[in-house]
Amino acid sequence: MAIGDVLLATPVIENLRHNFPDAVINFLTQDFCREVLVDNPFLTRVLTYDIKKGDSSYCLIRNVHNQDYDLIIDLFGNPRTAILVLNSEAKYKVGYKFGWRRFAYNIKIKPRSSEVHNIEFNLDSLRTLGLEIITSKPKFYLNSVHREFADRFFVQHGLSDNVIGINPSGTWPTKIWPLEKFTELAKRLSSEYKILMFWGYQNEKEDALKIKNAVGENAIIIPEVNLKYTGALLEKCRLLITNDTGPMHIAWCLGVSTSVIFGPTNSHLQGPLSTNSIVIKNESLSCLGCNLTEIADCPNQHKCMQDLSVDEVYSKIINFMNLN
Numbered sequence: 574m575a576i577g578d579v580l581l582a583t584p585v586i587e588n589l590r591h592n593f594p595d596a597v598i599n600f601l602t603q604d605f606c607r608e609v610l611v612d613n614p615f616l617t618r619v620l621t622y623d624i625k626k627g628d629s630s631y632c633l634i635r636n637v638h639n640q641d642y643d644l645i646i647d648l649f650g651n652p653r654t655a656i657l658v659l660n661s662e663a664k665y666k667v668g669y670k671f672g673w674r675r676f677a678y679n680i681k682i683k684p685r686s687s688e689v690h691n692i693e694f695n696l697d698s699l700r701t702l703g704l705e706i707i708t709s710k711p712k713f714y715l716n717s718v719h720r721e722f723a724d725r726f727f728v729q730h731g732l733s734d735n736v737i738g739i740n741p742s743g744t745w746p747t748k749i750w751p752l753e754k755f756t757e758l759a760k761r762l763s764s765e766y767k768i769l770m771f772w773g774y775q776n777e778k779e780d781a782l783k784i785k786n787a788v789g790e791n792a793i794i795i796p797e798v799n800l801k802y803t804g805a806l807l808e809k810c811r812l813l814i815t816n817d818t819g820p821m822h823i824a825w826c827l828g829v830s831t832s833v834i835f836g837p838t839n840s841h842l843q844g845p846l847s848t849n850s851i852v853i854k855n856e857s858l859s860c861l862g863c864n865l866t867e868i869a870d871c872p873n874q875h876k877c878m879q880d881l882s883v884d885e886v887y888s889k890i891i892n893f894m895n896l897n
Contacts, residue, residue, distance in 0.1 A: 575606070575744060575819060576605070576606055576609055576800070576818075576819030576822070576823075577818065577819045577821070577822040577843070578606075578648075578649070578691070579600075579602050579606040579609045579610065580609050580711050580713060580819070580822045580823065580826060581691045581692050581695060581711050581822065582600075582648050582695050582711075583609075583610070583613065583711045583712050583713075584692055584695065584696060584708055584709050584710060584711055584712075585646070585648065585695050585696060585698065585699060586598060586600065586610075586613060586615045586616055587615045587707075587708055587712065588696070588699055588704065588705070588706050588707060588708060589615070589699070589704070590615035591705065591707050592699075592704045592705055596617075597617045597618075598615065598616055598617050599616070599617055599618045599619070599620050599640075600616055600618075600619055600620065601620040601621070601622070601637070601657075602619070602620075602621060603621065603622060603623060603624075604621040604622065604623040605623075606621075607619055607621050608799050608800035608801050609713065609800060611714070611801065612714040612715075612716055612801075613712065613714055614714070620636075633653070633657055634656065634657055634660045637657050637658075637660070637661050638660055638661055638662060640661075641662050642661060642662070642663045643663060643664055643665065644663060644664070644665040644667070645657075645658050645661055645663040645665070645666055645667065646667040646668070646698045647666075647667065647668035647669070647677070647678065648695050648698060650668055650669045650671045650674055650684075651674075652674065654668075655668065655671075655674035655677040655678075656677065658677045658678060659676070659677035665679065665680055665702075666678045666679050666680065667680045667681075667682065667698055667701065667702065668680075668681065668682065669681070669682045669683075669684040670682065670683060670684060671684060680701060680702065681701075682697050682698055682701045683697075684697075685697060686842070687842070689842070690841065690842055690843070690844075690846065691842060691843055692709050692711065692846070693709065696709060710826075711822070711826045712826065713804055713823050713826045713827055715801060715804055715805050715808065715827075716801075719801045719802055719804065719805040720805050720808070722798075722802050722805060723802070723805035723806045723808065723809050724809075726795075726796075726806065727809055730793050732767055732769070732793070732809075733767075734809070734811060735765075735766055735767060735811060736766065736767045736768075736769050736809065736810050736811055737762055737766045737767070737768055737769070737810060737811060737812050737813075737814065738768075738769045738770075738771055738806070738807055738810035738812065738813040738814070738815075738824075738829075739755060739758075739759055739768055739769070739770055739771065739781075739784065739813075739814050739815070740770075740771040740772075740813065740814070740815035740816065740818065740820045740821070741755040741770075741777075741780050741781065741784060741815075741816070742771075742772060742773060742774075742777040742780065742781075742816065742818060743816040743817065743818045744818055744819075745837065745866040745867075746866070746867060746868050747836060747837040747865050747866055747867065747868055747871065747875065747877075747878070748816050748817050748818065748836060748837060748838065749816050749878065750816055750834045750836075750878050750881065750886075751878060751879065752780055752783065752784070754881075754882075754883050754886070755784055756783065756784045756787045756788075757883045758814070758883050758886055758887055758890075759784050759787070759788050759792060760787065760788055761883070761887055762887075762890075763788045763789070763791040763792060764791075766791075766811070767791055767792075767793065768784075768785075768788055768791060768792040768793070769792075769793055769794075769795060769806065769810060770782075770784055770785050770792060770793065770794040770795065771795055771803065771806075771807070771813075771815075771820055772794070772795065773803075773819075773820075778794070778797075781794050782794060800819075800823065803820065803823070804823050804827060807820065807823060807824045807827060807829050808827045808828075808829060810824075810829060811830065811894075812829070812830045812831070812832060812890070812893075812894060813829055813830070813831050813832070814832045814834075814890065815831065815832070815833055815834070816833070816834050817833055817834070817835055817836075817838050817840075817843060817844070821833050821845065822845070824845075825845035825846070825847040825849075825850050826847075828847065828849070829849075830849045830850065830893075830894075830897050831845050831847065831849070831850040831851070832850070832851050832853060832889070832890050832893060833845060833850065833851070833852050833853065834853050834854070834878070834881065834886065835852050835853070835854040835861070836854060836855070836861065836875075836877030836878050836881075837861075837862065837863050837864055837865050837866070837877065838862060838864065839861070839862035839864075840852040840854065840862075842862075849897050851889065851890075851893045853881070853885075853886055853889050853890075854877065854881070855876065855877045855878075855880055855881045857880075858873070858876060858877055858880075860873055860877070861877055
């Protein structure tokens with residue numbers, strides 16, 4: 574699961590705690606997603622693994638088996654998670670009817686991944702169990718340490734509340750609006766606003782630095798920090814402009830005004846649900862939401878991003894900001 578996937582699964586955790594107030598509730602995810610769940614008051618423990626560091630599937634199977642869970646809900650439904658569930662000792666094994674993986678579960682959910690938002694898709698696991706749903710709002714928890722860091726950073730760099738965050742990165746190459754377009758957009762906005770550049774991995778930092786250097790003194794790049802401190806910095810921005818990626822979900826869940834550029838993913842299924850968010854996409858295309866991950870596989874030369882002009886994005890952002 575990616576960062577956004579884990580964040581959009583947090584309503585399941587809160588609703589489970591409501592239905593089982595005294596239960597031990599653990600969440601297993603990849604190591605890089607751990608910060609999404611840190612400080613979540615409805616969780617007992619966050620369990621992580623990292624295949625790149627030698628966490629083998631066998632070790633995962635053994636560890637989950639030895640936990641002796643009563644109930645396991647598989648929200649991801651890929652081969653690894655299905656095998657984990659199948660080899661567990663859980664009495665109730667809940668998962669979606671995806672191909673052969675359905676045989677790993679004794680309580681099967683009809684998948685609605687192409688019909689409803691990812692949050693509702695996740696909550697279907699609880700509906701299948703007949704559990705009460707009291708919330709559908711994802712939660713990303715910050716504490717005073719994170720917010721004090723963001724306050725100090727803004728003071729040190731002379732930033733006010735008139736800051737626009739830009740996140741030009743994305744997990745799929747097809748999700749990314751071209752860097753030169755982000756650069757031109759940042760230049761236009763920098764005449765009135767300070768620009769705060771966000772990044773996660775090293776290659777993303779290089780792109781963020783290119784935009785910062787092109788913009789000049791009105792652009793600042795965030796330091797190397799974890800997701801919690803990133804969230805605290807996002808929270809202080811007037812607006813975040815981003816591709817469809819993890820920081821986008823963190824921003825709208827924190828109540829930050831968010832402008833998201835969509836192409837190969839379906840904004841109705843994965844987009845922000847806050848009232849102070851806007852989705853920008855190339856409406857002239859009928860192939861939006863194709864879910865292709867590689868540009869080389871696109872039969873339309875990646876027009877969803879390549880043909881989306883800076884003028885159109887800038888105009889929609891300004892109009893959106895004037896209304897918020």
